Amino acid sequence: MNPQPSSPRAHSLRRRLLWLVLAAIALASMLQASSTYRTALQQADVMFDEHLQEVARSVRGGMPLTAPAGIGDGRSFDFLVQIWGPDGTQIFSSNGPTLPAQALLGFSDISVGGVRYRVYSLQTPQQTVQIAQDLDARQARARALALQAVLPVALLAPLLMMAVGWLINRSLAPVERMRRQVARRAADDLSPLPDAGLPEEVLPLVHELNGLFDRVRLAFSAQQQFVADAAHELRSPLTALKLQAQALRRSVDEGSREAAIARLNDGIERTIALVGQLLVLAREEGDQGAAAQRQRVDLQDLARLAVGDVLPQAQARGIDLGLAPSGTAWVQGQPEALQILLRNLLDNALKYSPDGGRVDISLAMHEDAPCIVVEDSGPGIPEAERERVFDRFYRVAGTTTPGSGLGLAIVNAIAAHHGASVRLERSQSLGGLKVEVRFPSAAAGANRAAA
DSSP states (O other), rough: OOOOOOOOOEEEEEEHHHHHHHHHHHHHHHHHHHHHHHHHHHHHHHHHHHHHHHHHHHHHHOSSSSTTTTTTOSSSSSSEEEEOOOTTEEEESSOOOOOOOOOSSOOOEEETTTTTEEEEEEEEESOOOEEEEEEHHEEEEEEEEHHHHHHHHHHHHHHHHHHHHHHHHTTHHHHHHHHHHHHOOOOTTOOOOOOOTOOOHHEEEHHHHHHHHHHHHHHHHHHHHHHHHHHHHHHHHHHHHHHHHHHHHOSSSHHHHHHHHHHHHHHHHHHHHHHHHHHHHHHTTHHHHHSSSOOEEHHHHHHHHHHHHHHHHHHTTOOOEEOOOOOOEEEEEOHHHHHHHHHHHHHHHHHSSTOOOOEEEEEEEEEEEEEEEEEEEEEEOOGGTTTGGTTOOOOOOTSOOOSSSOHHHHHHHHHHTOOOOOEEOTTTTTTSEEEEEEOHHHHHHHHHHHH
16 A cells, blocks of 8 residues: 655744744845955055055154164064165164065065065155065954954844844734634634734735634534424424334235335335435535536526426326427536526426426526526415525425425525526416526626636
C-alpha cells in the first residue's frame, strides 16, 4: 500500500515576518557599517594629510632648529622632519631614520628600513621642508577612528531589532487573541467572532468566518428541524407497516392473507417513496444541489424526459398529459436537480387530477427569462394556503389524496438553488392549479454561473 503523502508543514506568519524583517535590518546595518567604515577611513586619511601640510607650513614659517612639540622618534604616531638649504645642505633632522634627500614635492609614500612612511615635501626659495609620518601607525589610528564611527550603528542594530520584534508581536496580538477565543469555543458555539481591535488585513477573514458561522447555524437549525419532522412523519407509516404485519400474521385463510400482503406491499412502497423524497429534500436543503457543477441545460429536453417518466402513470388513469411545443430554453443549472423539479411538478399534477383529467406542461420566455408552467384540472389550492404548501409535510386540510407533503417543498428548494421563483395560481384554462417556475434572465444566469 502506497504511503499517504504528508501535508505541507504549516509556517508561522510571526516567525517568518520576524526573520525577514530582522534579516533586512541586519543586512542594512552591515551595509551601513561597511559604508561608514570606508568613509571614516577616507576622511581620516584626508585629515592626516591636511595635518602633514599644516606642520610643513608651520615649519616653513620659522620653526626653530630644535624638535618642536609633537615631533618624536618616528616610530610612533609623531612626525619626522628634515629641512635642507638651497644648496642641499641638511639644516635640521628630527630623531629617527634619515629620509631620502631627493624627495618628490607634494605627497608620496616611501619605505625606509622596512617601515612605510607618508611624506609631504614643500620647497621655498630658502629651504626644502620634508614631513613624514609612520604609515602603519597612521592607518591603525584611522581604523580606530573608523571603528568609533561604526560603533553607534553596531549598537543601534540590536536595539532596532528588539524594537521591531516587540512591534510585530504587539501588532499580531489581536490575531493570537482571536485564535485563543476560537480554541476555547464549544463545538455548538456559533456566535459571531468579535472584530474590535483587529487590523484591516484580518477583518475580511473574520467577517467571512462570521458569515460561515451564520450559514452553519442555519444549516444545523434546518437539519434539526428536518430530523424532527422526518421522525414525526415516519412514525405513522412505520406504525402502519407494523399493524399490517400483525394483520398478516393473524390471517387464517388465503384470501385475507393475500389482501394483507397487498396492503403491506402498498405501505412499503409508500414508505420507500417517502424516504426517497426525504433524502432528496435533505440533499437540496443541505445545499449540495447548489454546490454541484452547473452547466448549460436545455429545459425542453428535460421536460421530454420528465413526461416520459410519468407517462405510464397518466395512461393508467386516462389523464391527457401534453407537452406544448416551444423553442429551446437554456438555463445554467444542475440537470439531475432540475429533472427532479419537473418530475415532482408533473407527479403532483397527476396525483391531484381526477381520472380522465388533463395536465399540460409548457415552456415560455418572459423578458428573456425562461419559465416552466404546469397546469392541471384538479381541485387547485386555495389562495390562503398557497404560501404554506411549500412547508415540509404540510398538506391542505381535507385532502384525501395519498401524499407526504414534500413535493412542493423539494420544488421550492431546487428552484431557490437555481435563483428561480415559484408562483402558484389558478389555471384559467383547466380550472386547477397553475405552477410557474421562473428562472433568472440569460444574462443573470451567466453571471451567477461565473460567480
